[in-house]
Amino acid sequence: MRSVKYILFYACLVLIAGVFVAPYVLAIFGAFKSPTDLFGTAPWAPPHSVYLDNFQTLFNSKGFLRYLANTAFVTGVLTTGQVVFGVLTAYAFARLQFPGRDATFALYLATLMVPNVVTLVPLYTIMREAQLINTYWALFLPYALGSPYTIFLMRQFFMSLPEDVFAAARVDGCSEFRILLSILLPMARPIITTAALIALVFGWNNFMWPLIVTDDPSKQVLAVGVANLQSSFSNQWNLVLAASLVALVPLLLLFAAFQKQIVRSIQLSGINR
Numbered sequence: 001m002r003s004v005k006y007i008l009f010y011a012c013l014v015l016i017a018g019v020f021v022a023p024y025v026l027a028i029f030g031a032f033k034s035p036t037d038l039f040g041t042a043p044w045a046p047p048h049s050v051y052l053d054n055f056q057t058l059f060n061s062k063g064f065l066r067y068l069a070n071t072a073f074v075t076g077v078l079t080t081g082q083v084v085f086g087v088l089t090a091y092a093f094a095r096l097q098f099p100g101r102d103a104t105f106a107l108y109l110a111t112l113m114v115p116n117v118v119t120l121v122p123l124y125t126i127m128r129e130a131q132l133i134n135t136y137w138a139l140f141l142p143y144a145l146g147s148p149y150t151i152f153l154m155r156q157f158f159m160s161l162p163e164d165v166f167a168a169a170r171v172d173g174c175s176e177f178r179i180l181l182s183i184l185l186p187m188a189r190p191i192i193t194t195a196a197l198i199a200l201v202f203g204w205n206n207f208m209w210p211l212i213v214t215d216d217p218s219k220q221v222l223a224v225g226v227a228n229l230q231s232s233f234s235n236q237w238n239l240v241l242a243a244s245l246v247a248l249v250p251l252l253l254l255f256a257a258f259q260k261q262i263v264r265s266i267q268l269s270g271i272n273r
Contacts, residue, residue: 024248030241031055038238054242063217064243067225074139074210074221075203081144082199083192089146090154091180095166105155112148120212127213138213139221143203150195157191158184193261201251222247 026043033041034051041048058064092098093105123142124133132138161184169179185192207223214220220228226243 027241027244027248030238031245033238035236035238051238054238055246058239058242058246061229061239063220063228064225066218067220067222068246070136070139070219071204071222074136075200077136078140078144078203079196079199081140082146082150083196085144085146086150086154086195087180087185087188087192090151090158091176091184093151094155094158095184096176109148109152112152116208120209123209124212132213134214134216134219136219139210139219140203142209143199143206147199147202150198153198154188154191154195157188161187190261193258197254197258200254204247204251 022044029046030038030043031054032050032052033047034053037047037051093101127133127138127141132141165183166179169183174182205223206221207227210221211224211227214224217228226240226247229240229243
């Protein structure tokens with residue numbers, strides 16, 4: 001009876017994994033197929049031969065490298081801003097005492113319950129009045145000052161660290177800024193790495209906001225560029241799938257390189273004294 005439960009359990013896991021993995025497998029197969037093979041074979045059939053002309057055509061097309069450069073720049077600025085301001089904010093909420101700290105944090109955390117689509121019109125109005133539409137500022141400024149989720153994640157981690165370490169540093173005359181730089185940051189490397197990866201993935205995949213605030217191709221990012229390819233190459237899905245694969249590969253490499261830090265930081269962030 002117990003073995004039957006294990007078989008059913010793992011069968012469910014395999015089924016769920018298949019549902020999530022199947023679209024990526026189909027995208028990889030389609031990216032390496034010629035147009036004839038793409039429409040002449042089953043979607044789940046692997047390519048008969050590796051067809052690299054898709055990528056050559058893609059990188060020779062007008063604007064695709066610009067999309068990549070814009071995405072790398074915007075994502076880099078957004079990630080740096082979220083990590084820097086997130087660390088400062090999380091440290092203040094976790095280790096500093098000031099009136100209304102917990103109530104302010106609860107109010108800030110409540111913004112997680114607000115869908116992003118609700119803030120699109122107010123944000124667009126602000127950017128329009130500031131004359132920032134079709135600029136890089138409009139792409140990263142609304143998100144570069146931190147996000148509720150990453151601040152919550154880092155705050156929980158900071159609160160799990162021993163209070164005696166910080167008390168001893170204050171007795172020795174260290175300022176709060178010195179404690180933050182010399183003590184907390186080295187100890188918090190796993191959670192900071194995770195926060196950076198979360199911000200990076202968000203910035204790399206962000207689609208709706210860049211689509212709204214940019215109509216200049218020279219300022220558009222990769223997610224919008226891939227959507228544009230669907231209209232430019234409506235009958236050449238092999239190019240669209242190749243572009244999707246190019247957008248996917250950096251994130252897969254990052255996850256493969258930092259998966260241990262992600263798992264460790266999430267485990268530690270659940271400890272709250």
